[in-house]
Amino acid sequence: MNIRSQVSMVFHLDKCIGCHTCSLACKNLWTDRPGTEYMWWNNVETKPGTGYPTLYEDQEQYDGGWVLEDGKLRLKLGSKKSELINIFYNPRLPTLDDYYHPFTYRYSDLVDAPQGDDQPVARPISMITGDDMEIEAGPNWDDSMSGSGIYAANDPNLKTLTEEERRRFFELQQLVYFYLPRMCNHCLNPSCVAACPSGAIYKRGEDGIVLVSQDKCQGWRMCVSGCPYKKVYFNWNSGKAEKCILCYPRMEMGEAPACMHSCVGKIRYLGVVLYDADRIEETASKPDSELVEAQRDMLLNPFDPEVIREALKCGIDLKIVESAQKSPIYKYVKQWRMALPLHPEWRTLPMLFYVPPLLPVTATLTQEGCYEMEADFFSSLESARLPIRYMASLFSAGDEAEVIAVYRKLLAVRIFKRAETVGDISMETARHALEEARLTPEEVEGIYYMTALAGADERMVVPPFLREQAIELGVDTQDFQEQRGVGTLYWPTRGL
Ligand code: SF4
Ligand code: SF4
Incomplete structure (x- = not known):
C-alpha cells in the first residue's frame, strides 16, 4: 500500500441556497487582480443549466478528462505527440464569450451626477477596455429560473x-432547479496535470492540493483544455494559468478555505482522507458502472490498525491520521455512502463529493395548486420532478442505483426524525424506511446531527499542515511524487 492523505470536500446540495457568498469570498481574496476579472475559481450554477463556462460539460467540444481505450487510460485531448504538434493551435479552449465579457458599472455616474430631474444610472462598462457595453451573459446568467427555456434546455445532461x-420537464408546473456550487476538485488523477507540457501543475505531496507553479508555467493552456470541469483559467495579464489553491495559506494557519468559512447554508464539509495511491490507475480504469464504488473503495478506514501502521510507514504523521478519523468526508462518502463525485466518467477521480438534492423529489403539485409531501415516500422517487436519470448523469456516470440508494437514505432520515418529533408518521413506517435504506437508528442520528446541528469545527476539520516537516522530509516537491511513483499518470510527459 502506498498511503497518501488528501484534503477532500463534501457539498450537501439540499442546503445550498444559491446566495453566491462563497464565490464572492473567493473572488475578493484571490481573483481581484488584472487578468483575473472573468475568473470565478468558485462559482454556483443553476441546474439544469449550461454552467460556466457555458456548456463545459460537453466533452465532444472540449475533449477534457480521460477516456478508456482498449482498457487503457488516455487523455481525451489525444496523445502527447499530437498535443505537442498542435501546441500553437488549440481550438479546444473556451472563448471569452463562453465565460463572459467581464463588466462592472461606472459608479461615478451615480456619485458625480449633477442635480437633475432624472435619477442617475450607472452604465455597465467593460472591465477590460472600459468601454460602454450591453451585457449579454454572465457567470450566473441563468441563475435560478431566469432564461430556463434557453439555458436549462441546453443542459447536456x-x-x-x-x-x-x-417535454413534461419543461411544463411550467414541473419546472424545478437546484444549485450546484463548483470549484477545482483537487483530483487524484488530474488531467490538467497530465496535459501540461511544461510540468508546471503538480499535486502537493502532503495534502493533495493541485497547484500551478507560476515559475514553470509557459502559458500553453493545455491544462484549460485538459480539465473537464474547466477549473483552470488563463491570466491574460501574466500569461500564466491559475486555479483554486484551496486557500492553502489559510489552511496552513488552521483556517478553513474562505468559500467554506463564509458558506451561508453551511453546506460545505472539509476534512482529510487517506487513500491508496497504488490504486489510482486501476480505479480510474473501471467501467462506468463501477467507478463510484471503486473510488469509494480507494478511501481507507483511518481506524483500521493496519491502515494506521502503513500510513505511518509511508511518512504520514499520526496527527493527520487522527484528523482523518474526525473527517466528515469519510463519514459522508464511505461510511454513509451518501456523497457522490461530479461526473466520475471523466475519470479524474475528483475529491469533491456532492450529496444530491432531495427536495424536488418529495413534493408534488396537488389539484389545488399546492405542494404536498408524497404519502408513499419511496414510490415518489419514480415520479421525481428531476428524473433520477438526470441526477445519475451528473453524479454517478449514469448508474441510477447509486442515486436511488442515496435518496432512500435522505428520505429515511426525514421519515425517522419526523416520526420521532412530529409524530404524524408511525414508528413502524419509519423503521421500514430505515430497513429499505439499510440504515441503523444510530446512523440516522449521526447523519441528522452532521446535516443539521454540527458546528463549524465539526463540519470543517482542517488537518494540521506540518509544512516545515513536509519540507524537511521533501514531500512537498514534484520530485518526491516521481520518486514515490504517486500515480504515474501525473507525469505522462516523462518517457516521451
Ligand atoms: S478539477 Fe481536477 S482536472 Fe480540473 S483543475 Fe482541478 S485537479 Fe485539475
Ligand atoms: S455560500 Fe454556501 S449556500 Fe451560498 S451559494 Fe455558496 S455554497 Fe450555496
Whole structure:
C-alpha cells in the first residue's frame, strides 16, 4: 500500500441556497487582480443549466478528462505527440464569450451626477477596455429560473431523457432547479496535470492540493483544455494559468478555505482522507458502472490498525491520521455512502463529493395548486420532478442505483426524525424506511446531527499542515511524487 492523505470536500446540495457568498469570498481574496476579472475559481450554477463556462460539460467540444481505450487510460485531448504538434493551435479552449465579457458599472455616474430631474444610472462598462457595453451573459446568467427555456434546455445532461420526459420537464408546473456550487476538485488523477507540457501543475505531496507553479508555467493552456470541469483559467495579464489553491495559506494557519468559512447554508464539509495511491490507475480504469464504488473503495478506514501502521510507514504523521478519523468526508462518502463525485466518467477521480438534492423529489403539485409531501415516500422517487436519470448523469456516470440508494437514505432520515418529533408518521413506517435504506437508528442520528446541528469545527476539520516537516522530509516537491511513483499518470510527459 502506498498511503497518501488528501484534503477532500463534501457539498450537501439540499442546503445550498444559491446566495453566491462563497464565490464572492473567493473572488475578493484571490481573483481581484488584472487578468483575473472573468475568473470565478468558485462559482454556483443553476441546474439544469449550461454552467460556466457555458456548456463545459460537453466533452465532444472540449475533449477534457480521460477516456478508456482498449482498457487503457488516455487523455481525451489525444496523445502527447499530437498535443505537442498542435501546441500553437488549440481550438479546444473556451472563448471569452463562453465565460463572459467581464463588466462592472461606472459608479461615478451615480456619485458625480449633477442635480437633475432624472435619477442617475450607472452604465455597465467593460472591465477590460472600459468601454460602454450591453451585457449579454454572465457567470450566473441563468441563475435560478431566469432564461430556463434557453439555458436549462441546453443542459447536456438532459440528453439522457426521452423526448416525452423532456417535454413534461419543461411544463411550467414541473419546472424545478437546484444549485450546484463548483470549484477545482483537487483530483487524484488530474488531467490538467497530465496535459501540461511544461510540468508546471503538480499535486502537493502532503495534502493533495493541485497547484500551478507560476515559475514553470509557459502559458500553453493545455491544462484549460485538459480539465473537464474547466477549473483552470488563463491570466491574460501574466500569461500564466491559475486555479483554486484551496486557500492553502489559510489552511496552513488552521483556517478553513474562505468559500467554506463564509458558506451561508453551511453546506460545505472539509476534512482529510487517506487513500491508496497504488490504486489510482486501476480505479480510474473501471467501467462506468463501477467507478463510484471503486473510488469509494480507494478511501481507507483511518481506524483500521493496519491502515494506521502503513500510513505511518509511508511518512504520514499520526496527527493527520487522527484528523482523518474526525473527517466528515469519510463519514459522508464511505461510511454513509451518501456523497457522490461530479461526473466520475471523466475519470479524474475528483475529491469533491456532492450529496444530491432531495427536495424536488418529495413534493408534488396537488389539484389545488399546492405542494404536498408524497404519502408513499419511496414510490415518489419514480415520479421525481428531476428524473433520477438526470441526477445519475451528473453524479454517478449514469448508474441510477447509486442515486436511488442515496435518496432512500435522505428520505429515511426525514421519515425517522419526523416520526420521532412530529409524530404524524408511525414508528413502524419509519423503521421500514430505515430497513429499505439499510440504515441503523444510530446512523440516522449521526447523519441528522452532521446535516443539521454540527458546528463549524465539526463540519470543517482542517488537518494540521506540518509544512516545515513536509519540507524537511521533501514531500512537498514534484520530485518526491516521481520518486514515490504517486500515480504515474501525473507525469505522462516523462518517457516521451
Ligand atoms: S478539477 Fe481536477 S482536472 Fe480540473 S483543475 Fe482541478 S485537479 Fe485539475
Ligand atoms: S455560500 Fe454556501 S449556500 Fe451560498 S451559494 Fe455558496 S455554497 Fe450555496
